[in-house]
Amino acid sequence: MGEKSMTAEGFSIRQMTEGDIAFGMTLDEIVGWNQVVADWVRFLRYQPDGCFVGMVGGKPVGTVSTTCYGTEMAWIGMVLVHPDHRRKGIATALMKHALDFLDARGTQCVKLDATPAGATVYEQLGFIREWDFHRYQKDGKADQEALAIGAGAGGGGFAPPVTDREAFGVNRDQWLMRLAEGSRVEQFQDGYGMLRPGRVATYLGPVMAQKADTAQVIVERLLAETKRTVFWDVPGPNEEAVKMAQRWGFAPVRPLTRMWRGKKLIVGRVKWQYAMGAPATG
Ligand SMILES: CC(C)(COP(=O)(O)OP(=O)(O)OC[C@H]1O[C@@H](n2cnc3c(N)ncnc32)[C@H](O)[C@@H]1OP(=O)(O)O)[C@@H](O)C(=O)NCCC(=O)NCCS
Numbered sequence: 001m002g003e004k005s006m007t008a009e010g011f012s013i014r015q016m017t018e019g020d021i022a023f024g025m026t027l028d029e030i031v032g033w034n035q036v037v038a039d040w041v042r043f044l045r046y047q048p049d050g051c052f053v054g055m056v057g058g059k060p061v062g063t064v065s066t067t068c069y070g071t072e073m074a075w076i077g078m079v080l081v082h083p084d085h086r087r088k089g090i091a092t093a094l095m096k097h098a099l100d101f102l103d104a105r106g107t108q109c110v111k112l113d114a115t116p117a118g119a120t121v122y123e124q125l126g127f128i129r130e131w132d133f134h135r136y137q138k139d140g141k142a143d144q145e146a147l148a149i150g151a152g153a154g155g156g157g158f159a160p161p162v163t164d165r166e167a168f169g170v171n172r173d174q175w176l177m178r179l180a181e182g183s184r185v186e187q188f189q190d191g192y193g194m195l196r197p198g199r200v201a202t203y204l205g206p207v208m209a210q211k212a213d214t215a216q217v218i219v220e221r222l223l224a225e226t227k228r229t230v231f232w233d234v235p236g237p238n239e240e241a242v243k244m245a246q247r248w249g250f251a252p253v254r255p256l257t258r259m260w261r262g263k264k265l266i267v268g269r270v271k272w273q274y275a276m277g278a279p280a281t282g
Pocket of ligand 1: 087088113115
């Protein structure tokens with residue numbers, strides 16, 4: 001039914017450009033998501049051929065992003081449809097477009113982090129639940145300014161440790177180096193962590209460490225950098241990480257589900273994952 005109504009309204013899909021970021025931020029505000037302009041710029045510049053916008057009557061109505069880590073693994077994110085255009089098959093069409101792009105590259109494993117509404121769409125496209133997790137939040141002072149990442153304050157020159165490859169499952173060094181440029185970074189031999197500004201709250205993650213003690217020091221140092229409300233997406237299967245978030249005074253605020261589709265599930269080492277990097281990119 002979706003396809004029929006979309007054809008009637010002249011639905012089409014095109015590549016996203018930086019000119020679409022203002023529309024993306026409008027969608028972020030409508031749904032209360034945390035991305036700032038720098039986040040959109042980052043994933044768009046990283047994967048300019050894999051980010052798309054749905055159009056109806058010459059106007060943008062929805063978005064989707066892909067972030068490829070070689071051909072082994074890729075993430076789909078930013079699946080957003082304007083409330084005036086929901087339940088017409090637009091998210092499904094954008095997802096199919098993104099999956100065609102990833103399949104054409106020979107991507108082995110496609111992952112995403114789904115909201116409950118999103119999970120219904122993705123299940124119908126063959127995505128399988130890998131594990132559930134929660135966004136945790138710790139309230140800060142509302143009048144606090146966003147974390148500033150001025151020149152020299154970010155993690156320029158960050159060398160991603162091998163710990164990340166084993167924890168995440170594939171090499172995403174090129175992506176992490178870009179993320180570090182917009183983040184405060186703490187790095188140790190057996191782990192690292194980042195903290196970056198968000199629209200609603202400061203975002204803690206990724207935090208990857210071989211030992212809980214290392215993760216603890218990383219989290220402590222990063223949290224000392226902000227008095228704002230902080231979001232922390234905690235991998236559900238890592239009980240140490242869940243306990244750590246609770247000890248720091250964080251409480252679960254949103255259920256999410258990691259899902260995957262493809263030829264081979266890449267699991268990584270979840271016990272080394274203390275905080276995700278972002279629901280849109282893993
Ligand atoms: C989730 C979202 C992207 C869905 O977009 P959409 O264009 O309305 O989705 P589709 O029309 O392609 O939906 C396809 C099917 O998925 C299911 N579905 C979609 N939205 C649903 C919802 N809110 N609740 C339950 N089922 C839903 C339905 O089965 C639907 O088919 P139907 O309309 O024939 O019943 C949109 O509601 C949105 O932007 N929500 C806020 C942001 C968000 O949660 N994004 C997902 C991030 S993982």
